[in-house]
Amino acid sequence: xxxxxETDKAVDQRRVFVVDEDEITRSxxxxxxxxxxxxxxxxxxxxxxxxxxxxxxxxxxxxxVSLIQQKGMGLxxxxxxxxxxxxxxxxxxxxxxxxxVEAMQAGAHGAxxxxxxxxxxxxxxxxxxxxxxxxxxxxxxIV
Numbered sequence: 001x002x003x004x005x006e007t008d009k010a011v012d013q014r015r016v017f018v019v020d021e022d023e024i025t026r027s028x029x030x031x032x033x034x035x036x037x038x039x040x041x042x043x044x045x046x047x048x049x050x051x052x053x054x055x056x057x058x059x060x061x062x063x064x065v066s067l068i069q070q071k072g073m074g075l076x077x078x079x080x081x082x083x084x085x086x087x088x089x090x091x092x093x094x095x096x097x098x099x100x101v102e103a104m105q106a107g108a109h110g111a112x113x114x115x116x117x118x119x120x121x122x123x124x125x126x127x128x129x130x131x132x133x134x135x136x137x138x139x140x141x142i143v
Contacts, residue, residue, distance in 0.1 A: 014038065014129055015056065019048045020064030020091060025116075029062055029091070032118045033125060045071065049082055057083050060128055062112065065092040065099055073106040080107060087128045091116075 015038045018029045026041040033039045040058075042048045045067060052058055061079055068075055068090065079086055088107070090100045093114040100111040109128050112121055125131075 014059045014131075016040070016060045016062060016125065017042055017048050017052065017058040018062045019043075019045060019067065020062070021066050022064060025064060025091060025114075028116055029121065032116065032121045036122065037125065037129075045075065045078070048079075052083055058086055060087045060089065060125060062089050062091050062125075063108070065090055065096045065103070068099065068103055073103065076103060076107040089124060089128060 016033055017040050018026045018033075019042045020026050020029075021043060023043070026043070030039045030041045040051060040056075042051060048058075048061070061083075063075075063079075071078075076088060079088060087109045088103075090103045090108050090111045091114070092100045092111060097111070097113065100108070100113070104110065110124060112124055
């Protein structure tokens with residue numbers, strides 16, 4: 001375990017899917033979360049749907065904004081239909097904040113804006129999952 005990891009969080013049986021085309025973003029998010037939560041990296045929506053069958057159903061999906069751009073806002077509904085009660089955080093950079101706001105209006109539960117930090121990612125994940133360490137879900141600057 002890494003320094004600063006809360007062991008009670010590490011054993012709470014929650015599951016996160018990081019679904020993003022960008023391999024670096026997937027790896028960074030998985031690294032930031034894996035000590036406190038079961039985290040799976042998936043490059044495509046189809047992989048997520050396949051992996052999430054049965055006992056591997058995710059509690060939270062960190063969804064790359066590029067997949068929403070490709071598949072449309074209906075993707076959020078597809079995830080909700082496939083995984084009842086799943087929470088969704090959109091992963092984007094500052095230039096994509098407007099799309100993240102649209103995604104939240106369409107059903108996403110918040111956004112994680114790059115540059116990513118361990119503290120910010122863990123706090124947002126904890127908040128969305130109802131764990132300790134609450135933080136604001138959205139910190140977007142739309143002008």
